[in-house]
Amino acid sequence: MQHKKLSLEETMKVHEAFRPLLLSKLLRQTLDEITVHKKERDDAQKERLKLALDILRAKNVDLPAYPDKTYESLVAQMKKQMAKISKKKDKKDKKSKSDK
Secondary structure (H helix, E strand, O other), rough: OOOOOOHHOOOOOOOOOOOOHHHHHHHHHHHHHHHHOOOOOOOHHHHHHHHHHHOOOOOOOOOOOOOOOHHHHHHHHHHHHHHHHHHHHHHHHHHHHOOO
């Protein structure tokens, strides 16, 4: 039996008592996907990073598994990875323009 992966929007619609549990699970799944695809610097990876950041920044939801120190570290790492992806994409765009 396969379970459908909830989106952030769907998770935020459930009763507030269940949000920390569901958001923690969604974040764990997303971080696992980021790890599996860590060498890929494409739009899909950028979307995974964006989703993880959105989950961490969800308002009015405490994520007990991610205390402040862990939270700050995760956010910093994800921002750094997104910057690398953007930088690589910019280089590709410049190269493709110069090839024309």
